[in-house]
Amino acid sequence: MAGGNAIRGTRVGAGPMGEAERGEAAPRRRVPFWCAQGHETPVSFASDAEVPELWDCPRCGLPAGQDQAAPPPAPRTEPYKTHLAYVRERRSDADGDALLEEALAKLRARRGA
Numbered sequence: 001m002a003g004g005n006a007i008r009g010t011r012v013g014a015g016p017m018g019e020a021e022r023g024e025a026a027p028r029r030r031v032p033f034w035c036a037q038g039h040e041t042p043v044s045f046a047s048d049a050e051v052p053e054l055w056d057c058p059r060c061g062l063p064a065g066q067d068q069a070a071p072p073p074a075p076r077t078e079p080y081k082t083h084l085a086y087v088r089e090r091r092s093d094a095d096g097d098a099l100l101e102e103a104l105a106k107l108r109a110r111r112g113a
């Protein structure tokens, strides 16, 4: 009988059982966030990931929320600055606008718009 040998390859623990199900095909969902300036930022989360209440707007650095009609107010005093805000502070407004334009252009190019 050859059955004894065939069973050996399927013993429990021989392979990563169950891991195939949570691999690359993990379902994702897009959650849009809106800041006080009306910027929409779609953020992708794994379906089982915890979605934060607030998300920093990548365009202006303001906090963005999931309610488009009632975005979180801009804080008067920021506990920390975004990189862009920090850069803008060190440059003139004109330079800052140019930087912003550049960033927006890159963003548009990435989206293929």
Ligand SMILES: [Zn+2]
Pocket (backbone or CB within 6 Å): 035, 036, 037, 038, 039, 057, 058, 059, 060, 061, 062
């Ligand atoms: Zn914004």
